[in-house]
Amino acid sequence: MSVSLQRELSVGEVAQRSGLAVSAIHFYEAKGLIASRRNAGNQRRFSREVLRRLAIIKVAQRTGISLDEIHEAFATLPEHRAPNADDWRRLSAGWRETLDERIRCLTQLRDQLDHCIGCGCLSLAECPLRNPGDELGDQGCGARLLEPATSQGTP
Amino acid sequence: MSVSLQRELSVGEVAQRSGLAVSAIHFYEAKGLIASRRNAGNQRRFSREVLRRLAIIKVAQRTGISLDEIHEAFATLPEHRAPNADDWRRLSAGWRETLDERIRCLTQLRDQLDHCIGCGCLSLAECPLRNPGDELGDQGCGARLLEPATSQGTP
């Protein structure tokens, strides 16, 4: 196995260079996230481009994107030519927004939690967050911090 | 089903007031996250405290804590008395740190991604992030953005 410039890569080489398990690479191929051609003995041969794709997959996953979503995003890449810098940039930029949104939601949660640690509302019944009327601050980040004030009982 | 002050709650009432499915409440009980006693007819009866526990579970889950971790945290609560404000505060404060850490990691990822969108390194080979030597900036937030520079090939 000599070091190469442009030769195609075996699955083991891809695994080593990407830091992924061989089984994961098989899995991604089965999912249509990456492609390979086969040599005479039916073994996979990958172009170097696959390393970039795998890197992109890993980044996207870290931002909380599912493989299905990654697949959809990859589907927007042009079919007839290899993706170029702008293509990747477009995907990255889209995911950056998702990531930003997630950060925003978690930060909001943290602030609520800070408030609750301060006022003890996670432990006592008088939490201001239990009251409705804070729809203003609600940016679609998921559920309220405490029970959704069913407005029955607790007289 | 009359509104009550202090009566114990049936599983349906807990479900309604917590916004969880009955099956989820069964599941949490089976996992040891909440407890109930049984009435004469073998039906679950929950004390009101369970609502707070469920609220805590939901918050913790939103911060990315697993049920197992929540279980561990709950295990640090005193056994012989009902948890008080300080107990809950302690848990919340611990999870706040976890949350903060997650926000920090995602923010770092976002900044890296910003950089990569700018320089196109997600698409081209000259990305500065490929080079080692940035252990300084690495705060244990997971993998590098690109391949871990196996330092063979690409002469």
Added chain:
DNA sequence: TTAAAACCTCAAGTTAAGTCGAGGTCAAGG
């Protein structure tokens, strides 16, 4: 040439966090 290492396919297993359904019991209202 030959033995080990790498590769192949396909099915089944794993974990988390629940959901769903079957088959049976309990409780409340008319």
Added chain:
DNA sequence: CCTTGACCTCGACTTAACTTGAGGTTTTAA
């Protein structure tokens, strides 16, 4: 009394993202 709705248990199913293993083939290095 009887029906309806809420409850009970238990096992099987779900999804995501892989991993593991069995049984067989190809490549590579000595």
